[in-house]
Amino acid sequence: MFKSILVANRGEIACRIMRTAKNMGLRTIAVCSTADEHALHVQNADEAYLIGEAEAASSYLDGDRILQVARDAGAECIHPGYGFLSENAEFSDACKHAGIAFVGPNATAIKAMGLKDRAKALMEDVGVPVVPGIHGSDQSAQDLGEQAEKIGYPILIKAVAGGGGKGMRKVERVQDFSSELAACQREAKNAFGDDVVLLEKFIENPRHIEIQIFGDRFGNYVHLFERDCSLQRRHQKVIEEAPAPGMTQALRKRMGDAAVEAARAVDYHGAGTVEFIVPGSKKLNDETPFYFMEMNTRLQVEHPVTEYITNVDLVEWQLRVAAGEDLPLHQKDLSIRGHSIEVRLYAEDPGNGFLPSPGKIHSLGWPEIASDGLRIDTGIATGGEVSRFYDPMIAKLITRADSRDGAIERMAQALKQTAVLGVKTNAGFLTDLISHEDFGRGSVDTGFIEAHLATLPSLTRNARIDAIAIAARLAWCETDRACEDFSNDTYSPFGQANAWQLGSARITAIEVEIDGVRTTARVNWPQDDAYEVLIADEKFLISDLDMQNPLKASARIDEKPVNFSIVADGETVLVYVAGHHLSIRAYDFLSLEDGAGIGGAIIRAPMTGKLQRLFVAEGDVVAQGDRLAVLEAMKMEHPLVAGISGIVAEIRAAEGEQVSDGDIIIMLEAESVEV
Numbered sequence: 001m002f003k004s005i006l007v008a009n010r011g012e013i014a015c016r017i018m019r020t021a022k023n024m025g026l027r028t029i030a031v032c033s034t035a036d037e038h039a040l041h042v043q044n045a046d047e048a049y050l051i052g053e054a055e056a057a058s059s060y061l062d063g064d065r066i067l068q069v070a071r072d073a074g075a076e077c078i079h080p081g082y083g084f085l086s087e088n089a090e091f092s093d094a095c096k097h098a099g100i101a102f103v104g105p106n107a108t109a110i111k112a113m114g115l116k117d118r119a120k121a122l123m124e125d126v127g128v129p130v131v132p133g134i135h136g137s138d139q140s141a142q143d144l145g146e147q148a149e150k151i152g153y154p155i156l157i158k159a160v161a162g163g164g165g166k167g168m169r170k171v172e173r174v175q176d177f178s179s180e181l182a183a184c185q186r187e188a189k190n191a192f193g194d195d196v197v198l199l200e201k202f203i204e205n206p207r208h209i210e211i212q213i214f215g216d217r218f219g220n221y222v223h224l225f226e227r228d229c230s231l232q233r234r235h236q237k238v239i240e241e242a243p244a245p246g247m248t249q250a251l252r253k254r255m256g257d258a259a260v261e262a263a264r265a266v267d268y269h270g271a272g273t274v275e276f277i278v279p280g281s282k283k284l285n286d287e288t289p290f291y292f293m294e295m296n297t298r299l300q301v302e303h304p305v306t307e308y309i310t311n312v313d314l315v316e317w318q319l320r321v322a323a324g325e326d327l328p329l330h331q332k333d334l335s336i337r338g339h340s341i342e343v344r345l346y347a348e349d350p351g352n353g354f355l356p357s358p359g360k361i362h363s364l365g366w367p368e369i370a371s372d373g374l375r376i377d378t379g380i381a382t383g384g385e386v387s388r389f390y391d392p393m394i395a396k397l398i399t400r401a402d403s404r405d406g407a408i409e410r411m412a413q414a415l416k417q418t419a420v421l422g423v424k425t426n427a428g429f430l431t432d433l434i435s436h437e438d439f440g441r442g443s444v445d446t447g448f449i450e451a452h453l454a455t456l457p458s459l460t461r462n463a464r465i466d467a468i469a470i471a472a473r474l475a476w477c478e479t480d481r482a483c484e485d486f487s488n489d490t491y492s493p494f495g496q497a498n499a500w501q502l503g504s505a506r507i508t509a510i511e512v513e514i515d516g517v518r519t520t521a522r523v524n525w526p527q528d529d530a531y532e533v534l535i536a537d538e539k540f541l542i543s544d545l546d547m548q549n550p551l552k553a554s555a556r557i558d559e560k561p562v563n564f565s566i567v568a569d570g571e572t573v574l575v576y577v578a579g580h581h582l583s584i585r586a587y588d589f590l591s592l593e594d595g596a597g598i599g600g601a602i603i604r605a606p607m608t609g610k611l612q613r614l615f616v617a618e619g620d621v622v623a624q625g626d627r628l629a630v631l632e633a634m635k636m637e638h639p640l641v642a643g644i645s646g647i648v649a650e651i652r653a654a655e656g657e658q659v660s661d662g663d664i665i666i667m668l669e670a671e672s673v674e675v
């Protein structure tokens with residue numbers, strides 16, 4: 001066995017590989033870019049080397065530099081993880097020439113499977129069924145168009161060099177073919193530097209079922225059963241599981257044998273995955289057809305579900321095979337125990353088109369399930385950062401139980417107990433999917449997410465979530481915790497507990513910005529520890545707020561218990577509740593007012609109402625943030641505050657006067673400097 005390993009990757013996969021390497025007694029060597037100098041994979045390694053700039057092209061994709069580090073550090077092998085250099089035939093070759101073992105297949109196997117058209121041709125030769133379509137044909141638009149008609153619409157145009165769900169276009173009608181083809185070729189050229197495409201019959205709502213295979217240098221092959229990766233968004237996997245729901249023994253054997261044939265055809269050694277598409281999604285039977293899509297010549301993101309059900313450490317096997325050992329087990333020794341599910345927790349905003357949400361992680365709260373039924377693979381710790389330069393995955397949560405229902409239940413629990421503060425995540429979205437009754441029934445296909453997207457509750461923030469966040473923010477301020485930031489908070493009812501207010505309505509308008517959007521709530525606190533929050537005509541009673549441990553805070557909303565986490569980030573408070581991440585701060589009235597114009601700030605009535613109180617007179621000196629007046633509108637009190645420090649130049653309304661929305665109430669002027 002090797003004594004040292006360089007992991008040419010970052011994030012969770014680098015950490016995961018090093019975990020096994022350490023267990024096996026190897027010295028671990030990390031590489032990192034300038035964006036990752038404090039990253040977890042660097043901390044976890046015995047040694048780490050800076051290899052370049054944040055852009056992957058000048059660091060994690062710089063094979064020469066990485067090989068140089070490997071030589072200098074005396075690494076005996078290089079594990080490429082997934083992505084980056086993992087399927088780069090030249091790099092595999094270069095390692096070989098440098099006398100350093102590449103933990104993966106040889107360059108010939110990578111090349112043979114690297115392009116989708118060549119791989120399909122090869123599979124046809126060895127009798128593995130492929131998706132009906134054409135590949136390797138003339139690339140002229142006319143020829144491809146004729147082929148498309150022969151296949152029959154709808155068809156899928158695929159870039160042969162595509163990957164990661166990119167470079168694919170579905171065409172429904174003949175009229176759209178040429179424009180879609182041109183677009184796909186352009187995209188492919190830009191993204192992969194190769195505009196060759198193939199055409200496939202588009203299979204409606206199929207399942208994606210893939211087989212984990214393993215080969216050694218002595219021609220031994222096994223498969224480690226299937227993974228169902230049908231839950232995808234835009235052709236990218238979101239939730240994976242093993243075994244596939246409804247899989248039959250006979251179908252598993254047919255698919256496993258085909259996958260092993262595929263591997264044998266390219267003299268494959270190491271871990272690989274053969275991906276099949278399975279039409280007629282819902283019910284599998286012994287005769288269900290399946291078609292080869294592609295082979296991934298590396299460790300997959302979703303490999304942990306296979307590890308859980310087979311009790312095999314796939315990275316250990318990779319290292320053994322790379323070191324020249326035989327496969328540790330024969331096919332007959334392998335069996336499935338229980339069921340495993342993985343979800344990919346991403347820093348992204350499902351409420352906003354799933355845009356990546358990079359940023360600092362203020363706090364990461366993982367579930368405390370003390371059992372062998374939960375595994376969390378992550379490359380980020382509290383204080384770390386989701387970098388905009390790389391894939392925004394925060395972690396993979398993987399559960400195992402005796403039954404599928406058990407694994408789902410455990411995942412639902414795990415997600416409930418996960419709290420990420422600092423960035424938006426898809427945690428709520430994952431919870432919705434995991435708890436969906438159709439998913440529970442195992443009724444999954446690649447169209448599942450799109451079909452249900454509109455009805456998933458987590459995609460829209462609701463008043464209930466806002467109410468909890470607002471009450472939490474108020475209580476947070478009360479506890480003095482963030483009062484460095486909030487003591488001058490004019491908008492907090494705690495900042496307004498003046499005598500004059502005692503006799504009047506106890507309802508106060510709270511103007512906050514939630515995720516940058518102005519939100520008005522009315523807050524009434526009938527008892528000391530309970531808030532009645534009214535948002536958009538909905539009323540919520542929030543009681544029993546317990547924020548002793550802000551990361552494990554709790555309250556009751558309309559008597560129902562709810563857990564949340566809260567942390568201050570400067571003037572903003574971050575609240576994580578039920579999979580939602582909200583950043584909430586006092587509404588910035590400055591952003592509304594004309595602070596420049598006449599050299600002062602103009603304070604307008606935010607809505608029609610009565611100027612209940614006026615605290616200043618013309619000529620008074622005020623500081624930015626001072627409360628100048630209170631407007632009462634719709635039984636709410638709206639504080640009007642100074643946008644700038646200066647002098648009250650003009651007051652246009654008197655106490656008790658009725659004013660209209662947008663009326664100028666007070667004009668301030670910045671104090672001029674005497675010369």
Ligand code: ADP
Pocket residue numbers: 131156162163164165166200201202203204206208232235236275277293294446
């Ligand atoms: P990539 O290399 O980009 O991952 P794949 O060929 O593996 O591309 O396909 C990714 C996903 O796209 C599949 O999991 C499946 O959901 C969908 N897909 C691929 N080919 C077809 C097809 N012929 N019909 C319908 N969906 C397909």
